[in-house]
Amino acid sequence: MKPEPLIVGLDVGTTKICCIVGEPDSEGGINVIGVGAAPSRGLDRGVVANIESTIESIKEAVEQAEVMCGRELSDVYIGISGSHIAGMTSKGMVVIRDREIRETDIHRVVDAARAVNIPADREVVHILPQEFIVDDQDGIREPIGMSGLRLEAKVYIVTAAVTSAQNLIRCANRNGLHVSDIVLQQLASAEACLTQDEKELGVAVVDIGGGTTDIAIFTEGTLKYTSVVSLGGNHLTSDVSVGMRTPARHAERIKRKYGIAHVDAVSADEMIDVPSVGGRPPRSEPRAELARIIQARVEEILCAVAYQIEESGYRDLLAGGIVFTGGTSQLEGLVEYAEVITGLPCRLGRPRNVKGLADIVASPQYSTGVGLMLYGLKYDGADRFRSRDGGMFRRVRTRMSEWFSELMAAMF
Ligand SMILES: Nc1ncnc2c1ncn2[C@@H]1O[C@H](COP(=O)(O)OP(=O)(O)OP(=O)(O)O)[C@@H](O)[C@H]1O
Ligand SMILES: [Mg+2]
Structure with a gap:
């Protein structure tokens, strides 16, 4: 029998690098089955400053986690932080084609909202929905199926310096790891700690x-x-x-x-x-x-x-x-x-809502690592992640599936 795919959070922090390995269970939850942590020496205020030292620390943390869970790790969700991160709210508007809002309208309106000028040295990390406005009715979270003439979307766009994101990916790749996605660290921590x-x-x-x-x-x-x-x-x-x-x-x-x-x-x-x-x-x-x-x-x-x-x-x-x-x-x-x-x-x-080795990761310094794993569980399977490596800097790739996962998670 093929083993269950694992979901791995890799928190590359300024003082420590930790690797949290989770195995999804049949109830939609996750069991922590491996944890590795190593002192981090290659970062300065959240940003990779020395590639070789960071590669070494990642290696140490990942190897520890691999030994603990007895499996080889291949794909990771990695966190990003630093003063280069910027967030902004943007709005888009489209005419609703059939007077009833369908998925395609959501794609179109988010595309319109994300069509802002992003400098070439910045990469979009997240596009997150805040609210929809149908005609003059605002504060809508689930517009699919509603009728109207005009659909507006307010989205929050997080961008990072391309070089910082690239360095993180390089450090993971040099350890033979594929980066499933890059996630803003505080979003991961929120995933782990908030209700x-x-x-x-x-x-x-x-x-x-x-x-x-x-x-x-x-x-x-x-x-x-x-x-x-x-x-x-x-x-x-x-x-x-x-x-x-x-x-x-x-x-x-x-x-x-x-x-x-x-x-x-x-x-x-x-x-x-x-x-x-x-x-x-x-x-x-x-x-x-x-x-x-x-x-x-x-x-x-x-x-x-x-x-x-x-x-x-x-x-x-x-x-x-x-x-x-x-x-x-x-x-x-x-x-x-x-x-x-x-x-x-x-x-x-x-960190909350985890099983397995939950007591080992129950400390606040593991919030980001556990949160990255939980983020992976929530958005797993969406193909958007695949083009992260190598093709990551092709901005043409939209983040629509993330968007939809958010929407679906809110609906069901
Ligand atoms: N009991 C404690 N009291 C005070 N400080 C503590 C305690 N335990 C750990 N720390 C501090 O927490 C910091 C490390 O926290 P954490 O592991 O969350 O950082 P990091 O993820 O490596 O860094 P960053 O997120 O900033 O890149 C260190 O400065 C350490 O001294
Ligand atoms: Mg941290």
Whole structure:
């Protein structure tokens, strides 16, 4: 018997690369059967900066996952991030041919909406439906079968620098992996951490990783806004390293063990051991000093998040608040401090809706990897993915099937 095809998420992050292998089950769910993680050394703020190191890290993560699941991996869904990512809303309009909206009208109207000028150095990563307008009736999510004269579509287009996307694909290909699709990292994290109710109600997912903080805003069940802030846990570590005068590897350990988002949460007499540089003996320092250093940077990150949410214009529609995920979201007191700074209800998001080795991937730093796998499960089988490799940069290829999958997922 031929084994079930596997769905693999490959999260190429700034601090770690992880590979999550899933086997779909008969109930439409997915069993995690393999996990591999390796330190990432070739990325800078979410973008591949050193191809050879990235190839090596991917190899390590993939091999680990292959050993765990006892299968060879061939196709992966890969995440993309970095300050080069841009999102914009676009509108298109067509006349409805037979007065009744059919699939072909949806294709036509989305084609019209995506017909915006995209510079040659940018690649379309996603085209996601926001709403349809039939004649003057707006806010329609499922227009097929409706009657009218004029159909309008509002879509959200995400683009990335061609070179960044190309480098990711190259790193996967050099490991013998075919890239089924490239997915915006925060969309993947949202897939793993958010509930459909939250997306309907209005929610922001904020993935604070090592090099970037990725934001995605959903209202009425669809993606409305994305943004990437080039700040993350690495900045906290280097602040601790400089501020506490300790080597980076110790700073990382101290941050994880004693780090806390707000100085008021630490008692003044609490002391911690800090290794020194240059062979000097370790020192005992107040934990409040560490908290002071961390709070300054956390505040900067959270203020940037609050600013982006305000800028999006959707702040007042976020009844579901903010879901924080990514490794840095585990910093003690971060979620509570975020409530103070943003004035919105906040919670910690972990991957959900997976079975099998679910406990191994239940941590916030696996949200993107698990989400990439879940994204693959949701959109599997659509042929759009095939032309990604090699032909990826032929922009003529539309992203219609993604569009339809979204629509169908919303309908059924
Ligand atoms: N308990 C903890 N407290 C504070 N920070 C933590 C903790 N655990 C992990 N981190 C930090 O999380 C960061 C890594 O998070 P994550 O694995 O989500 O990043 P990444 O995906 O590699 O990077 P990016 O998404 O930015 O490209 C590191 O900076 C690490 O120090
Ligand atoms: Mg990440």
